[in-house]
Amino acid sequence: MMMPEEARAEALRMFRKYVPWLLIVGALLLAAFRSARFGGYFPDDAYITIRFAEHLSQGLGIVWNVDGPPVEGSTSFLQTLLYAAAFKLGLSLAVSSYAMNTLGLASLVVILYLTIRNLTGRFDVAAALPLAMFFSGVAFSVHLNSGMETLIFLTLISASFLTSLVLLDRRTWTAALGLAVVNFFCLLCRPDAAPFIMGQGLVLAIVALRAWLTQANTLFIRQLAVSFAVLVAMGLTFLAWKYSYFGYVLPNSFYVKASDPLAFNGIQPVARFLGDMLWRIGLLVPLLIFVDWRFRGDHGNQVPARVALLVVPVAVFLAYYTTTLHLVGFFNRFEYPMAVFFWIGLSWLLSSGRSTERLQEFAGRALGSAGGRVLVAGVALCALAVQFELDSSRHQKWFSRIQILHYEPIADALARSEAGSDGTLVFDSAGYIPYVSGFSLIDPIGLTDNVLSGREPITPTEREQYIWGSDPDVYLGPVPAASAGAESGRDDPLVQSEYVQKILLQPVIFAEYDRIIGKMTYDERLEMLHIRMRELRDRWIAVGEIPYPYPSPEEYTHFLYVRRDSPHADRLVDELGRVTTRPIENIDFDNLLDGQRRHNLQSLRLLAQEH
Template sequence: MTGGRVRLAAVVAALGVVFAFGTWAAWDFVIDDAFITFRYSANLADGHGPVWNVGQDPVEGFTNFGWMLWLSAYAAMGLDLVVVAKLTSVLLGIGVLLMLLHHARRSSGLVAAVVAGACFAVFLPTYFHLGSGLETMAFAAVVLRATIVGLDVLAGREVRPWEPPLLLLVAGLLRPEGVLAVLPAFAVWLWQRRRSREALLWTSLAAAVGLAYFGWRWSFYGQLLPNTFYIKFGNLDSGSRWLELTAAMLGPLALLTAVLLWRRPTRAAGALLLGVVAATYATYAVSGPTMDYVHRFAFHAFPVLCLGAGLAVGSLGRRWAYPVAGVGIVVWTALAGVVPRDLPTIVNYGEDLRRAHVAIGQGLARADVPRAERTLAVSDAGAIPYYSGWDSIDYIGLNDEAIARGGDRTSIVRRAHPTVIVVTSTSPVLPDTAYGLRVSEATTGYLHVAQLKMRDGYWQNVFVVPQWATQVASAVSHSGEEAMRGHDPGRYDKTLGRWFDRLRGRT
């Protein structure tokens, strides 16, 4: 084995160790939103179609159709979707790391590969996005692959004619804004191959499939966009704040990538890389995405910035610039990954979710309540509806068209008169309103049978109609007690220290 291969093997091994440790450290994490997708996947696997409540008017309460479809195949096999989603993302994360190493080394040498791979591997949020259960890593992998294909076209390398159209299609299926994120790289390829009948044929085929899907979902759900867009997007002030936070975190990576613009041989590559980042972030900058834990939406183009930083370092002509720029950007990226304000909450989130949301959902599933009476209203429309299997009103509105369009939450819940209402509070004292629900009005005639603490400042309160109060109270209390066994009972603090203590206990 040559010296270059030995060094490359050492780099791969070192980054593999970092990646494996990060994956292990964040393995407990899963986000509540992922269970929304899981519910749609399970209903599709059971033959009911991708619906929130079986037998009711379909509503598209998710933004990741391709991810939902992928998981539905495993739901049909009876597999645990949490584990499937995590393992899929881990494999895709490994793929991202290998793509970064391979392309950066091929284009600019081993130093570029080290920088690109290290930035990805030392960024702590990488591992929480691996374990979240959502499509975050899958989408980031598709955006990166499309970018590399575009770079290959600029470098004159051979590109399979079916790959760019397929990547465009998959990106659009994974997220509605995916087409925009992949479009710059696709446009480069299509312009270069504009006289190729094969390229036009594959592009036409992908367009036909995409239009057929769009027509089907519009017909099936009756809305131009997923229902969640009417809740989560549209706040320009929030978008401006999102952009400021993202620039503070990833600005140095983008600035280093911009170094590629200074030299003619790398100018086109730099423009493509920055164009992909701009296209990916444009939707979020003008809409203000919510539920953006540890920079989830910024992560969609994060591997592209890692690649850009690696290529930029590799393009520096002076030897002293290699270690200065390379070490500097890797250290910055590592520090940027540990300073998000919500990190102390996120590192403990999986454990907290199990002893509150999961416990309530599993308790409701066990409760001796007739099928016709299994109706629920909840603000956290994830693990509770998924594990319970009950028909659910999501009074935030992600899975409710009337609420998403501005309907009065309290009136809608009152008319439905569900058997159980779950109310979130920031203390043991019940709030006057919770996510727009007027609590005392909505729960009039109900009994408050359980209160489960998720973490400091976050409680779930269970209200039940008197007829089924005893059954629900017993089942939920039993599930809550089970969840506390072996899961750090008594610790609710939002601190990194609690996470470190749990990791030490696991070792």
Template sequence: MSLEHTPPNNPPRLPAWLFPVVAMVAYWGLTQYLLTTGHLHEDAYILYIYAESLAHGNGIAYFPGGPPAEGATDFLWMIMLAGARYLGLDVAQAAGLLNGLGLAGIVWLAMRLLAPADRGYHYLLAGVLVTLYMLSSQIAQAALAGFSTALYGALTAALFCLLYAAPSRRTWLIPAVGIVLGLLRPDGVLMGVTATLLGAVIAWRQRELKPYLAAALACAAVGLAYFGWRYAYFGQLLPLPLYVKSTSVESLPGLGPHLDWLWSNRLLTGLALAALALHPRRGRMLAAAVPMLVLLLAFAFATQSQNAAFRFQAPGTIVLIMWAALLPQALAHRVRPTLLRRAAIVGLAVLALAATAQQASSGARIIRALQGNEYIYYFSYYLDRYLPPDTTIALTEAGRFAYWAQGKKYDLVGLNTAHTARHKVSPGYLQRLDPDLIFTHTAGMAHYDSMCQQDICELTPARALAGKRHGAHWQDVNYGVSRAPLAVLAHLEQHPDAYRVFAVRYYAGHDHLYLVKRSGRLAVDDFLRALGHSFTPEARRSYLDMKHTADFRGVFTR
């Protein structure tokens, strides 16, 4: 029967897959648009380095021939991207496909909570609102930047729904989803373990404890086997970024980001709290959210560096979305008269559109930032042609610069180098490393704007040292991001004649500092040639343009 001849009292039943598919296709279009017009986030490139290395047979290493390093915390995500790259698909496009599936999964699960039986006009309205919100949400924003956030969020949403609905004879899925979360991201372990304990209580009440415990023990065996393998392979108890991010100058470094996240989601938070207050199953709603709340509590004690689109709070965002999806049910339970119920639906739709517009505004800012024309997007791409494979590079910006440039690269912050992650960088370490090129972000530890009037400014060692923040000493700073530039300057003070020094404009200030060894493998003239070209309009290229251009030699294919 055609849509226009359908009787008003018998609305068409829309298929459950409609809006998830629409969300996935629309997100893929956004991904392609960004990759052809802009670039990925700095930290996303770090994981892509490991995926490329693994796909090309170099193992899980930061550079070909380098030691095994677990700087890629999203282990299962890295494996999936490496597999896609091995099959010939670009890693960023593979990430777009996987995140598109994740976004579709979140939409599907939210719709099951929001309209579990309805497939008519209310379902159509709900589907449009949920799809628009998810495409503009912080989940999608972080995924567009290159992170695993949407896929991670889909598994988090699945865990919430399993704990909320507690389906009989399917409780074994709780530890199964939990172990996948733990393999996908290390912080997922906290959610997985907490959910597995809650699932045991649910299974006990359903008299399904024995099969549940068997499934939980099997998942625990998988987790222990993975932990044993990774310790044997990497020689470290934890991924390197966890050592780095456990160090902070504050007692609760994650509290501020948590508050900022809640404020940025204030409309969604209001809808979620209203659902919690009105819903008759609020106790189950809270129980289903416990694993995510435990994670947020743990993150309050961690430094959330490079927290693009509040990606570390993504599990909390999922809770807010799932709670808000239950609000229509709560209103249906509380509001009986049909007229009032319709008014409530209209009010919810308006608030949902307002929340979508709020997120779309921040999403547009992130896309514009990734479409920027900062020199660092292109510099190492052009520098690579002048770098011998055995060039030694010490750096703090371990993402896009290291992705496009060959050489032996050592991260001074510790995200990819075990020594600096565990013992922190020092001038003695730099002396032993004897790098041909040192690249550091000054991180507020040195200031050169008053000395520099152009994009590229050469400094004498004395002037470079004069720009150091008064009273700052590397041995007094434990946080790697701040300690690294101070250690670099201390190394320069000990070897003032060994390097030529350049302060380079990055956004509004001269926050990038380069030390090029005079007798090193990289000629200073070649360095300046590539650097100067990176500031010209002719140098600007998108991620896919750089990947597909013939003169890209490929760091991991040599």
């Protein structure tokens, strides 16, 4: 029979052993619950990668349109290859996506556990709690279910950090070559891993140079040089292949996202990301108060180098993103992978600083040892509960809403026309509709089109001539047809309407067009717009309005047009006419919301019954 002191020691041992994993498992169960409730629908950008992957799996190459030229328009080359391999094996889209993310999540859990053990030598409540907050956050579950590369990139970039720590500790050739391979896959997954890798290389180079100058270790600088030489060699080989295949090196997405670096157009989303991280970390203030800031752990004078490896690459990465134009920023999509390093740092600080033990000891003076443990558990549960409550209103079915209420009826109508890849759609959003309908697509922004991408200078007039000279069959977008007889924006009464002035001629609304119209004057924007308006008036049939589910501003909407001399015109007008909610000629563009009717689930069910 155990003595009281032995029982207390055993209770403490069990507490330290199992509670950390209970926190992690609980957080993962919450992520699984959110996946079951909100998953199954992907944002439009995911379908860009999926469409490229499908064509690759069919032996067409990395092309956007059937019989089109090679195009690199997806965010992640690696994920395109992974999806293509899954499709080649006969896996469905849903199975492919969730298999990738499940394997990625399992790998991430192991990587983060090994990282914390490397940094602190243990895995206790103080180390597990920040990771549990990371896994249970709303952004994590959204990205887990987005069908995009975010979780894969997050896993790879975490593996890069862990490998750099191992290299710093052990100074082995295996770790040096392993770092080169992991970083190469990071770049394959997202080319914007380059700033992170540069920051990492800078820190390791300083450590290696100091060791070489002090004769403490001359091997490390050779290992580091070989590691980055191997990385550069692999990278150059890949870029050479890309140039031979695509005819260019940087993917189209970089041209679309890029803006004048000195404009720092990315400061606002980066600041929003940092602000979100700040209040989440603030939930752990009760533990931060009890950190013993004198800790150095088992790593002695290596602590500054390890801190630099954690901080500098993240800082360089985020600094890079202050210079870019963000197009799709749901839950800070581009910055989000860096969030894991904030939680790693917090785990390291709380665990090595003995925060939970010190809080437990402090509370134990008044509450006893058992009461101290209960208080620590209470602080952990309260932090998780408050984060959950604050996140609960932010996790909505917005992926499914836009798909069900907007993309699906249009895609299904196009599919019923049986035009397939012979039909061409002009639409700024490039993913779901062409993937489901099989239509070819011209993306005016240039993400999936080499001519419109901005690689070669192209004037606004040339842009419009290229789009409409391709004889597309369907236009979906916010632009109405010009007034009868108007030959310029200056003599068109429709241009003076509230809708055109507030929606179409305000560049801030169409952020994705900033690269095209950001530096244009009002007159230049008007001229470009009216070219499109005259085109729609002179050669197109106005089918009707189909309101956008998430209008911002409120008056933003979409119209459907079919080219008069399209070989599929009759069938397209018939099918698309079923999904529009009112004729365009009935719209008062000074009061567009008057009489507007939006699709809802009931109206779409009735529409489906007709077919």
